[in-house]
Amino acid sequence: MLKVQNVTTYIGRTKIVKRASFDIDAGNIVGLIGPNGAGKTTIMKTILGLTKFDGSIQINHQPVTENQHAALNSVGALIEHPAIYPFLSGRQNLALYSHDHQDMARLIAKLGMTDYIQQKAKGYSLGMKQKLGIAIALLNHPQLVILDEPMNGLDVEATIGIRKLIKQYADRGTAFLISSHILSELQKVMTHVVLINHGQIIVNQSFEEFEQLHHRDYKLLTEDEVLTAQVLQQRTIHYIQEGNTFRVKRADIFDIQDALYQQQIHLKELAPIETNFEQVVVTILEQQRRADHEA
Structure with missing residues (x-):
């Protein structure tokens, strides 16, 4: 068109x-x-x-x-x-x-x-x-x-x-x-x-691709947060612990599932964390500004 x-x-x-x-x-x-x-x-x-x-x-x-x-x-x-x-x-x-x-x-x-x-x-x-x-x-x-x-x-x-x-x-x-x-x-x-x-x-x-690309963080909840933290550390998988849940990167979720399975840790929840569209746009613009400044 x-x-x-x-x-x-x-x-x-x-x-x-x-x-x-x-x-x-x-x-x-x-x-x-x-x-x-x-x-x-x-x-x-x-x-x-x-x-x-x-x-x-x-x-x-x-x-x-x-x-x-x-x-x-x-x-x-x-x-x-x-x-x-x-x-x-x-x-x-x-x-x-x-x-x-x-x-x-x-x-x-x-x-x-x-x-x-x-x-x-x-x-x-x-x-x-x-x-x-x-x-x-x-x-x-x-x-x-x-x-x-x-x-x-x-x-x-x-x-x-x-x-x-x-x-x-x-x-x-x-x-x-x-x-x-x-x-x-x-x-x-x-x-x-x-x-x-x-x-x-x-x-x-496409908006669908945009959302998939920028909704990178997932919420992880297991039956044993202490053991889960140890496993993530051993695998050098980056995470942020928030109470009894973990914020992890989308790129790591397959490795995380494999690691939990090997240690027989049961998974309770693994879901994308909703990202505000306006916040994503602001983040992209800030990243560009930093890149332009460094260049």
């Missing part, structure tokens, strides 16, 4: 995005994450042909360039702020972009905008404007949707509704590229992770 290859984006003579590459297939929900100033919004604008870049961007095998935007006919987008006309009603704003009035009516209902859709947009709250912007991005059955901070200004109920709507569209084959600072919400919908820092992509993998 989307193929970004070795894309470098410039603002003036400054490189903002540096040789970025990633793909999005139909039905994927890609979370584009990173600290402020990392280049998330710039990548999105570049995909939409709004900034100067080197490299290659293709949507459905059609190239995107600064002067050629035919590939964007099947793309919906919400970047930074909703592009709405304040002196038109919400319905009139949607009608400017809509080619399918039944689809427009469904979106109004699904996004819970029926009560105020006839009112002029200048009186809308931040959350109401945000929902209108999302509706514009989802009009006309897009094949790719790019959303920059879509949960901004939304209450809990609206956030849950948007999350469900994104999943419904993805299940029908729509691809999504979504940036958000609310990682706990993004975590609930994304199928792939793209982590960017200082304009460089440092993680690009």
Whole structure:
């Protein structure tokens, strides 16, 4: 659906995005994450042909360039702020972009905008404007949707509704590229992770692979913690004892099971320790900062 290859984006003579590459297939929900100033919004604008870049961007095998935007006919987008006309009603704003009035009516209902859709947009709250912007991005059955901070200004109920709507569209084959600072919400919908820092992509993998890679610690509980500690020490297996349980590395679990079996120590529990997604991202960024500093 989307193929970004070795894309470098410039603002003036400054490189903002540096040789970025990633793909999005139909039905994927890609979370584009990173600290402020990392280049998330710039990548999105570049995909939409709004900034100067080197490299290659293709949507459905059609190239995107600064002067050629035919590939964007099947793309919906919400970047930074909703592009709405304040002196038109919400319905009139949607009608400017809509080619399918039944689809427009469904979106109004699904996004819970029926009560105020006839009112002029200048009186809308931040959350109401945000929902209108999302509706514009989802009009006309897009094949790719790019959303920059879509949960901004939304209450809990609206956030849950948007999350469900994104999943419904993805299940029908729509691809999504979504940036958000609310990682706990993004975590609930994304199928792939793209982590960017200082304009460089440092993680690009499925969310399942990401979780497996970074959920490295396991909780170990046996019938005899004293003997277990002795066995782990003899095998030079690293562990942290927490009461009567042990925190061990995922890479060591097969050796641990073999050692316990040989010593006839019965295993009561061996389970991955849940890792907070936000903490994992912060750890990766800190590791990169240390590596850059040492270099």
